[in-house]
Amino acid sequence: MVEETLTENSEILEGPQAPRQSWFHERFGQFNQNRLAIVGLVIFLAFFITAVAGVVLTSGQDPVFNPALVRLQEKLLPPFSRPNLATLKAHEAPTLGIYLLGTDDLGRDVFARMLQGAWVSLTVGFVAVGIAVIVGIFLGGLAGYYGQGGVGYDQILGFFLLLSGTIFLILGWNKLGSGLFAVGIFIMILSYKARRAKQNRFMPGWLQKTAFSFDTLIMRLVDIMLCFPSFFLILTVVALLPASIYNIMIVIGLTSWMGTTRFVRAEFLSLREQDFVSAAKALGVGNFRIIFRHMMPNAIAPVLVSATIGIATAILTEAGLSFLGFGVPPPYATWGNILSDGKRFIFDAPWLTFIPGIAILIVVLCFNLFGEGLKDALNPKLRQE
Amino acid sequence: METERTPSNRPLLSTQDLKVYFYGRDKISRAVDGVSYNIHAGETVCLVGESGCGKTVSALSALGLVPSPPGKIVGGRILFKDQDILKFDDAAMQKLRGNQISMVFQEPLTSLNPVFTIGDQIGEAIATHEKIEQEALNKRCIQLLKEMGMPSPEQRLKDYPHQLSGGQRQRVMIAMALACNPDLMIADEPTTALDVTVQAQILNLLKSVQERASMSILYITHDLGVVSGIADRVYVMYAGLIVEEGNTRQVFGNAAHPYTRGLLASLPNREKRGRRLHNIPGTVPNPAYKPEGCPFHPRCTHAVKSCKTALPHIIDLGRGHWSRCPVLT
Numbered sequence: 097m098v099e100e101t102l103t104e105n106s107e108i109l110e111g112p113q114a115p116r117q118s119w120f121h122e123r124f125g126q127f128n129q130n131r132l133a134i135v136g137l138v139i140f141l142a143f144f145i146t147a148v149a150g151v152v153l154t155s156g157q158d159p160v161f162n163p164a165l166v167r168l169q170e171k172l173l174p175p176f177s178r179p180n181l182a183t184l185k186a187h188e189a190p191t192l193g194i195y196l197l198g199t200d201d202l203g204r205d206v207f208a209r210m211l212q213g214a215w216v217s218l219t220v221g222f223v224a225v226g227i228a229v230i231v232g233i234f235l236g237g238l239a240g241y242y243g244q245g246g247v248g249y250d251q252i253l254g255f256f257l258l259l260s261g262t263i264f265l266i267l268g269w270n271k272l273g274s275g276l277f278a279v280g281i282f283i284m285i286l287s288y289k290a291r292r293a294k295q296n297r298f299m300p301g302w303l304q305k306t307a308f309s310f311d312t313l314i315m316r317l318v319d320i321m322l323c324f325p326s327f328f329l330i331l332t333v334v335a336l337l338p339a340s341i342y343n344i345m346i347v348i349g350l351t352s353w354m355g356t357t358r359f360v361r362a363e364f365l366s367l368r369e370q371d372f373v374s375a376a377k378a379l380g381v382g383n384f385r386i387i388f389r390h391m392m393p394n395a396i397a398p399v400l401v402s403a404t405i406g407i408a409t410a411i412l413t414e415a416g417l418s419f420l421g422f423g424v425p426p427p428y429a430t431w432g433n434i435l436s437d438g439k440r441f442i443f444d445a446p447w448l449t450f451i452p453g454i455a456i457l458i459v460v461l462c463f464n465l466f467g468e469g470l471k472d473a474l475n476p477k478l479r480q481e
Numbered sequence: 482m483e484t485e486r487t488p489s490n491r492p493l494l495s496t497q498d499l500k501v502y503f504y505g506r507d508k509i510s511r512a513v514d515g516v517s518y519n520i521h522a523g524e525t526v527c528l529v530g531e532s533g534c535g536k537t538v539s540a541l542s543a544l545g546l547v548p549s550p551p552g553k554i555v556g557g558r559i560l561f562k563d564q565d566i567l568k569f570d571d572a573a574m575q576k577l578r579g580n581q582i583s584m585v586f587q588e589p590l591t592s593l594n595p596v597f598t599i600g601d602q603i604g605e606a607i608a609t610h611e612k613i614e615q616e617a618l619n620k621r622c623i624q625l626l627k628e629m630g631m632p633s634p635e636q637r638l639k640d641y642p643h644q645l646s647g648g649q650r651q652r653v654m655i656a657m658a659l660a661c662n663p664d665l666m667i668a669d670e671p672t673t674a675l676d677v678t679v680q681a682q683i684l685n686l687l688k689s690v691q692e693r694a695s696m697s698i699l700y701i702t703h704d705l706g707v708v709s710g711i712a713d714r715v716y717v718m719y720a721g722l723i724v725e726e727g728n729t730r731q732v733f734g735n736a737a738h739p740y741t742r743g744l745l746a747s748l749p750n751r752e753k754r755g756r757r758l759h760n761i762p763g764t765v766p767n768p769a770y771k772p773e774g775c776p777f778h779p780r781c782t783h784a785v786k787s788c789k790t791a792l793p794h795i796i797d798l799g800r801g802h803w804s805r806c807p808v809l810t
Contacts, residue, residue, distance in 0.1 A: 370591055371586050371587075371588055371591040371592040372591060372592050372593055372594045372595075374546060374586070374592075375584070375586055375592040375593070375654070375657075376594070376605075377544075377546055377578065378544055378546060378578055378579060378583065378584035378586075379578060379579035379583070379605070379606050379609055379657065380575045380576065380577070380578035380579035380580055380609050380610060381575075381579075381605065381609055382575060390594055393594075393596040393597070394594070394595065394596055
């Protein structure tokens with residue numbers, strides 16, 4: 097240890113060290129105190145395992161639980177009822193020996209269908225929120241960090257030329273389209289060069305005047321998106337696009353990024369003024385690295401929290417879409433369309449609506465509780481020293 | 482300082498007639514209004530002045546970090562190793578920052594990123610400018626912390642900034658500033674947020690580091706006690722202007738500008754025990770509405786008529802000592 101005398105200051109004595117807490121304990125000690133959050137986490141894990149198991153058990157040529165097997169003679173049986181084995185072929189008998197959650201109007205096993213649907217709910221939640229968070233972080237980060245930067249008339253011109261060029265190309269007017277596209281790219285390159293160079297000789301000055309700030313551009317876009325009643329926007333888009341679960345995920349994601357954008361922008365506006373950002377700049381760290389490596393981790397906690405709650409919303413939206421018949425096409429089961437099929441028999445077979453309904457309720461609730469707990473766990477001020 | 486350094490002909494950093502203005506909605510704040518200073522290799526230069534007199538802005542412009550907009554460098558040149566860095570583009574500037582000119586900030590807590598460990602942050606300072614393997618990087622970080630006099634550096638590397646004390650944090654900041662062996666370190670009031678004992682340790686550290694690495698330090702402070710301890714040469718700034726330059730002995734023993742004299746008179750010492758300390762009446766003028774002529778004349782007890790109309794010229798007092806006051810010289 098003692099190789100050389102270091103500085104005059106090395107007389108600082110080594111004091112007793114505080115016991116070190118593990119990374120996990122440091123963060124989740126707080127989480128542990130929130131019982132409801134733990135409940136949420138446990139339910140979420142159970143849900144996750146169910147969903148993964150559901151995929152494995154209900155897919156393939158000869159699935160363990162066949163969600164699509166129709167047994168018309170066994171329709172609308174209540175939960176826990178035994179199958180009448182006399183009327184069933186060997187492979188038609190339910191795997192568990194009983195219909196754990198009953199059967200629907202076609203005699204399909206609701207338990208198998210719920211298993212299949214769990215995966216859809218899970219992926220819809222995560223993919224949609226993933227898209228929303230990525231778009232939100234990107235736009236919010238740019239607006240918050242580069243917000244002061246202006247968008248020049250030349251850039252607007254270039255953008256519209258590119259846009260109209262693309263539209264013409266799609267319409268099939270190839271000559272006009274590619275011409276406009278090329279001019280657009282040319283203007284964009286010129287304006288980039290003109291902005292990089294200190295002495296501008298690429299472009300007349302009036303073209304470079306700032307039309308509006310970058311912040312304005314993004315935040316007004318957010319305002320416009322928020323003005324749409326998003327559920328009806330989703331309905332419209334889903335009606336136009338082929339019905340597939342991936343389209344629905346993408347559409348839900350692309351209509352729910354606005355909250356994250358506002359969040360991240362607000363965080364960045366305050367982080368940008370922090371000393372450690374100027375310190376990083378003084379070290380010669382590049383802008384993108386500052387945004388994504390230095391500022392983002394400081395802004396990510398509230399985003400994660402709102403994302404967990406966003407997952408709940410996305411699951412509900414998918415269920416609502418499926419309920420209205422715009423969701424995943426019928427042979428494939430989701431909790432929403434089980435619910436929707438069940439509504440015709442709500443007095444004869446109430447379990448067909450109650451089972452998926454309660455499942456959605458529990459999962460959404462667990463995500464909300466988990467999000468609340470995460471909010472505390474990620475707040476360094478509440479962390480136990 | 483006893484040893485008069487013989488400055489080489491070419492200064493390391495030379496700021497010539499630098500003007501940095503801040504453009505508000507309907508006014509222009511002339512934060513730095515024609516400042517020239519030179520820093521030679523291996524020298525410690527202090528920039529002294531009250532809050533708001535443009536010390537920090539003139540130092541930040543050497544790193545190209547003046548917030549813009551609203552700030553804009555409207556005139557002058559900054560020559561670093563005979564290159565005008567105001568003409569550098571972003572990429573060249575980034576290579577310069579941290580690598581050749583580095584900076585230590587005033588508040589060590591807020592200057593460290595709260596979500597990363599010390600090791601991450603020192604490592605980044607190195608890895609930004611050098612390609613280096615992770616293991617070698619760790620060793621360098623530990624070595625740097627050792628040089629900074631941090632106890633048990635291996636364990637400190639895994640600590641977060643909030644787990645360190647103020648003095649330790651400032652040591653980390655200095656380690657980061659030294660990571661790439663810069664030629665010039667700008668220290669912007671690095672001890673202001675620390676208590677007096679820690680302040681002395683940090684000053685000693687800076688001194689020893691400078692002797693070993695033979696780099697230049699531009700030390701910005703408003704604390705004349707600190708200046709007398711570490712400076713080779715002193716520039717006194719007032720309202721965006723340098724009003725006096727000299728080596729430490731000249732400025733402290735033979736101050737020629739009434740502002741410098743006022744600052745010195747307001748320092749507490751043994752002879753003044755029990756008596757009221759001197760204070761300079763008034764405050765620093767708002768940089769948007771500076772008085773005509775000598776900016777100090779409304780607060781100056783020696784002011785004459787000509788002070789109100791024309792900016793005083795530089796009066797040379799010999800041996801590199803000059804001031805901008807014609808009355809007192």
